[in-house]
Amino acid sequence: MSKAKENSSAATIRTVVKRKSDRELEVTRTFDAPARIVFEAWSKPELFRLWWIPKSAELTLLSCDMDVRTGGAYRLVFSHPASDQPMAFFGTYREVIPQKRIVWTNEESDEGAVTTVTFEEDAGKTRVTLHERYPTTAALDEALAGSAEGLPEQFAQLDALLATGW
Amino acid sequence: MQAVRDRHTVNHMVHYQTRLDTTFAALSDVTRRGVLEQLVGSDASITDLAERFHMTLTGMKKHVSVLEQAGLVITEKVGRVRTCRLGPHRLEEEAAWIEQHRQLWSARFDALDEVVAHLKRKEKAHVQGKGK
Numbered sequence: 001m002s003k004a005k006e007n008s009s010a011a012t013i014r015t016v017v018k019r020k021s022d023r024e025l026e027v028t029r030t031f032d033a034p035a036r037i038v039f040e041a042w043s044k045p046e047l048f049r050l051w052w053i054p055k056s057a058e059l060t061l062l063s064c065d066m067d068v069r070t071g072g073a074y075r076l077v078f079s080h081p082a083s084d085q086p087m088a089f090f091g092t093y094r095e096v097i098p099q100k101r102i103v104w105t106n107e108e109s110d111e112g113a114v115t116t117v118t119f120e121e122d123a124g125k126t127r128v129t130l131h132e133r134y135p136t137t138a139a140l141d142e143a144l145a146g147s148a149e150g151l152p153e154q155f156a157q158l159d160a161l162l163a164t165g166w
Numbered sequence: 167m168q169a170v171r172d173r174h175t176v177n178h179m180v181h182y183q184t185r186l187d188t189t190f191a192a193l194s195d196v197t198r199r200g201v202l203e204q205l206v207g208s209d210a211s212i213t214d215l216a217e218r219f220h221m222t223l224t225g226m227k228k229h230v231s232v233l234e235q236a237g238l239v240i241t242e243k244v245g246r247v248r249t250c251r252l253g254p255h256r257l258e259e260e261a262a263w264i265e266q267h268r269q270l271w272s273a274r275f276d277a278l279d280e281v282v283a284h285l286k287r288k289e290k291a292h293v294q295g296k297g298k
Binding site: 021032041 | 280
């Protein structure tokens with residue numbers, strides 16, 4: 001873990017995570033590109049699948065269906081060696097304003113979060129603010145425990161994988 | 167190995183989740199945050215704190231009790247005076263919690279950064295190609 005920390009130290013300064021309350025998490029990051037490009041990377045499944053899953057060798061994204069428009073649905077299916085059955089994450093886009101905002105639900109359990117991501121362009125750069133609101137405090141903590149399985153210890157490999165992977 | 171690590175992570179989460187909840191509940195109140203700031207400077211009696219925050223003794227006792235349960239404050243009664251000081255709990259666990267989230271999102275956003283940079287280069291090349 002310490003090695004990964006070391007290697008991603010430059011990035012860690014750029015990604016800011018705050019617990020806004022016992023049920024809310026906020027993540028911010030600025031990207032050196034106009035909002036239309038960041039939005040494209042977020043809303044096209046073939047691009048989204050390149051970055052959403054931390055490149056842990058153990059977690060494989062089997063399919064990625066996204067209908068990014070208000071009322072549209074998404075469904076991500078993963079396989080994990082610890083599980084015989086594939087795992088699905090799915091939900092609905094509550095609001096989509098191209099290049100501005102995406103709001104989606106997470107519906108594989110009653111405890112799923114509502115996530116809002118906003119894109120604010122300024123002088124050719126885009127500030128992305130992601131806000132997750134969980135129905136309960138326990139749900140937020142469980143979500144972290146669940147997502148931890150996608151957390152590889154070798155974040156250092158991430159850049160290399162991405163550079164060659166597509 | 168991954169599964170073992172996951173289980174360990176989950177167990178660890180459950181283990182301190184309750185305490186974390188107590189801590190965040192304790193920190194959710196402006197007066198209690200003020201009391202903690204006050205105690206960073208120096209220890210104080212409940213009477214001192216009640217006066218400083220313009221509260222009744224009973225009201226302040228309740229706040230201190232919440233902080234005490236969260237391990238953020240320790241109280242000690244000497245004679246008739248109950249003195250409060252900062253507890254051992256501090257905020258290390260909260261920091262660890264944030265750190266885990268930060269690692270996930272840093273990994274995602276580093277990868278998104280690569281994708282975005284690639285799209286930008288592609289667009290630039292396309293525009294230049296057209297110009298010629």
